[in-house]
Structure formats: C-alpha cells, structure tokens
Amino acid sequence: MAPSWMQRFLNPRRNWLVALHYKALSKRLRNYGLRYDDLYDPMYDLDIKEALARLPREVVDARNQRLKRAMDLSMKHEYLPEDLQALQTPFRSYLQDMLALVKKERAEREALGALPLYQRTIP
Numbered sequence: 792m793a794p795s796w797m798q799r800f801l802n803p804r805r806n807w808l809v810a811l812h813y814k815a816l817s818k819r820l821r822n823y824g825l826r827y828d829d830l831y832d833p834m835y836d837l838d839i840k841e842a843l844a845r846l847p848r849e850v851v852d853a854r855n856q857r858l859k860r861a862m863d864l865s866m867k868h869e870y871l872p873e874d875l876q877a878l879q880t881p882f883r884s885y886l887q888d889m890l891a892l893v894k895k896e897r898a899e900r901e902a903l904g905a906l907p908l909y910q911r912t913i914p
Contacts, residue, residue, distance in 0.1 A: 820881035822870040823861035828886035829854055838897060842889040850885050 801809055820827060833840035843851055864870060871879070900906075 817881050821876045821879045823864055824871045824875065824879055825857055825861050826854075826879075826881050826883060826885070828884055829857055829861075831886060831890075838890060838893045839886070842886055842893045845889055845893070846885070854885075 804810070816827075831839045833843055843854075870876070
C-alpha cells in the first residue's frame with residue numbers, strides 16, 4: 792500500500808495533472824471499449840493469471856470479448872461509435888479484489904516458507 796502522502800498526491804481531486812492523465816486515459820479506454828483491468832497481462836505476472844483463473848467464467852469471457860473487439864477496432868483504425876462509448880465504464884474494476892487476495896495468499900505462503908502455489912516454467 793502506498794503511503795498516505797502519495798495517495799493524496801495521486802488523487803485526481805487534489806492534483807490537476809493526475810486528473811488530466813485520468814481523463815485522457817479514460818477517453819482512450821472508452822474509444823476501444825476497454826476497462827483498465829483489461830490492460831493487465833497474465834503472461835507477465837503469474838498473480839494476474841491466477842486471479843483470472845479464479846474469476847467466474849462470465850467475467851473472463853466478457854474480458855476476452857472486450858480485448859478482441861479492441862484489437863479488431865485497432866486493426867481497422869476505427870473507434871467505437873459515440874453512443875457505445877458513452878455506455879463504457881473504464882475504471883469499474885473486476886480484477887483488483889481477487890488480485891489482492893492472490894497476492895496476500897502468496898505473501899502468506901512465502902512467510903511460512905512453503906513452496907509457491909504456482910511457478911513460472913521454463914519452456
């Protein structure tokens with residue numbers, strides 16, 4: 792967890808530069824119909840892979856559909872229509888709670904000296 796001074800500094804209500812970045816990021820995500828949690832790569836971090844595996848199938852399917860749609864729009868050099876962009880909720884989280892739980896479990900296992908629940912395999 793970040794210190795309280797950093798949380799205040801990164802709060803969009805207190806820092807106009809953070810608010811500007813938040814607005815620009817929101818616009819980019821709405822253009823493609825993505826959510827911020829869709830940007831996490833399960834191949835990069837095994838905690839994310841485990842958190843995605845624990846989520847309900849409907850949530851993971853919706854994530855995959857959003858990613859496919861975004862790639863299709865990007866390849867076509869197009870954006871979502873304005874009426875659909877207005878319906879998007881780019882900062883509504885679906886992964887953060889499960890990711891926090893997975894990280895907490897991993898930290899507990901490491902503190903107890905147990906073997907990792909999952910390991911990166913070398914191909």
